[in-house]
Amino acid sequence: MSTDPFALFHDWYTEARTTELNDSNAVALATADAEGHPSVRMVLLKGYDERGFVFYTNRESRKAGDLAANPHVALLFHWKSLRRQIRIEGPVSFASDAESDAYFASRSRDSQLGAWASDQSRPLDARATFEARFAEVQARFEGQPVPRPPHWGGYRVTPERIEFWLDREHRLHERRVFTRTHDGWAEGMLFP
Template sequence: MIEEKPDPLTIFSAWYEEAGKSEPNDPSAMSLASVGPDGTPAVRMVLLKQFDGAGFVFYTNHQSRKGQHLLAHPKAALLFHWKSLRRQVRLEGPVAPTTAAEANAYFSSRDRGSQIGAWASEQSRPLESRFALEKRVAEFGARHLVGKVPRPPHWSGFRLQPLLIEFWQDGAFRLHDRLEYRRTAPDQPWTTRTLYP
């Protein structure tokens, strides 16, 4: 059984630490679901960069498809699936942009190639050829040849503030353990319940 704690982040932190030791690649990888202008859902993989009581943070190009979805409809869902541990965690809640200071701090921690890539990629837009992308990388690399690479104005972060967190653990004979935390707003207390598998 999953041991219930007053704060679900206590469970998440322990599971995340275990995943860091057992997952062969990117324990921070999570599915991000958003909703488009016509109500159609879309999902893709992103990387968790920070989590605490304020929420779960990831970064992207705000002009990308997911960026446009989240700015227009600021609600999302996340899913962590750690196959090596036979566990998953689902989160749902409102999404808000990170502060410019947070985005600047994270951007400055990235390697220079990734910083140049953030300038060069017109994420989610049609690409006429690989050469066109490589040409843009070269152009922005030359433009920022020396000194610090500034953060592009269209590149920043989002923070999901969970109103729902569900912990799932594989069980024998498909009798899985499911523990759900819910709250009505980010500043409200959590309530818990155990779910049928």
């Protein structure tokens, strides 16, 4: 096994991408608001490197409000068929505009239009309201590229702690943990 948490993440993630049937890049994102009330939801990992783990969303959503009030998060990947999970904890920051623009341009046109039409996480009186807004946005951008909305972009989680959990029989699991230090990573193990 690697002693570099990013190399180990890459190995496990690559295997999950080839073996998991649905959304192998799905990750639970846990946040807390200014009062410390927790919230968790699934997001999709759209990039990672030594700087951190990147996901994209509406920056006016509930999760974005939590991130603004308390910019510390936890991520959890769980690949049941591989009997593995990875926990990541650390502060979050904005991905660059260039990164956000590039990813937005790679999305399907309907997903791009949906980002304009949706007031993500806000109350909706009826599905027809959203569908009408989608049709309006569709007409607005007819025949032209859809630019990234100013309220939409990426977030990068900079890991301070990464735990790799491997299921073992009789709940005798293997847990390796990496903690960021001033000059790299310290590695240890945890009781199951």
